[in-house]
Amino acid sequence: MANLIITIALCVAVAIAYAAAALIQARHAHLTVRQLVRVPVLWAAIALNALGAALHVTSLGFGPLSLIQPLGVLTLVIAVPFAASAAHRKVTRLELTGMSKTVLGLAGLALLITTPGTTRTLGSGELVALVLATATFLAVLGFQGRRPGASSLWEAVAGGAAYSVCSALCQTVVVSVGDSGGDVLLRPVMIFALAAIVVFAIAATLLTQRSYRNGLAAPLAMTNLVNPATATAIGVLLLGEHLGTTPLQMAIAAGCAVLAGWGVAQLARARDTNTPNPRVQPGRRVSSTKRAVTIR
Template sequence: MTDLIIAIVLCVAVAIAYAVAALIQARHAHLTVAQLVRVPVLWLAIGLNGLGAALHVASLNFGPLSLIQPLGVLTLVIAVPLAALTARRKPTRLELTGMTYTVLGLTGLALIITTSGKADTLTSFELIALIIGTVVFVTVLGFLGRRPGASTLWEAVAGGVAFSVCSALCQTLVVTVGDSGADALLWPTTILAMVAVATFAIVATILTQRSYRNGLSAPLAVTNLVNPASATIIGVALLGENLATSNLEIALAVICGLLSGYGVAQLARARDVATTITVPPTPQKDVQPVS
């Protein structure tokens, strides 16, 4: 029970770091990568993302991937009141409703999820296949998102998948080093995993940054839904985790997932409404007749 509490506390800290970073990134999402590197505050966002990633890796020592990843949706729950605070307004009823449904769904998932016990690791074949598959998938979605007039949600999905693969690779690294010692850091597969984590983290950050260019909430919601969903698939399929063991648990998990999804959708809608309300029209100067 102590490990579970520590894992949840770390996940909340991760969500706060990611939420603040997302708000900073959204304000500069219209800039190119070359322009972004010259924006000092963006380095704060990168630092917060790095801190969130470090805390996320630490949380993997205290809980399974399929439990930790769904709690990432808390990023959106925290981002909403932070966005309202920076806009000097109170959260709307729609925002509060969305947060309530999201928290209820996530709490249910956290209580229902069961695992096989000791965290598993990716085999060399699984690790290489996962990296290649991720590169192909993320590249295709990235190109789809760059088409003229394309939805920014393509890049949000790609970013969410890249982040989830980072988590799976981090779990393999943490468990491998924990079982075999620091010498494991020199193994070829371990080096490949570390390079992949760094690469996917950078790619995911750029993709999510671009996805915010037409608004924060919808892309952030999609990223935080895709991230735990794809991570859970990886955990169950490759890391030996067991999501549910009975039909009743499966049914309850589906209901909780629907509640969480509905809550996130409400939060995304509420963010769009709040942006529309809080951005006043540009005042027009009176035109004086020419004498």
């Protein structure tokens, strides 16, 4: 019970750090990487992400991956009101509805599908295969997101998957050090894992940064949807965790997944609604003649 309380407390702290970082990133999502390194406040976002990652790694020592990852949805609960407040407006009804559906859907999935299993580490072959598969997946989605007119959700999916794989690799490192001591870090497979963590962490940051270019809520919701889904797959397939569900629970879980997806779609609609029309210059009034023509 104590471990559960510590895990939840750490996950709340992680969510606050990630939400604040996401808000800063969203404000500068239109900049290139070369321009970003010259923005001082962006380094604050990187520091917040690093703090969140450190707390996240710490939480892996107290709870299973499949429990911790779904709690990342708290980032969405915190970030959407933060973004609205920064824009000096209230959270819209569509945003509130989309956020509520996403949170309820993810919470249902966390409670119904995943249950703690035996905590173990990735084997050397599993670790290498996971890293190579993830690198390929990120490259394909990153290329798709770079196409003209492509949805920013492609990068959000890639970012969520990258964060999740980072967590799985971190869990392997943390558990290995706890079981065998710090000398285990000198093994080639551990060095490979640490290098992969750094690369995927940078990739996840850049992918999510770009995904915020048209708004924060929908990409962040998608990232938080993909993250636990990927973690569940890794936990079940590779880390010895298991699904404690009946056919009825599986059906309810499918409904929760649909609800969460519906919430993401509503947040995307809310983003489009809140985006100002670039054809209308701020402060300019449309003449009555033009308005009359438009009405016709």
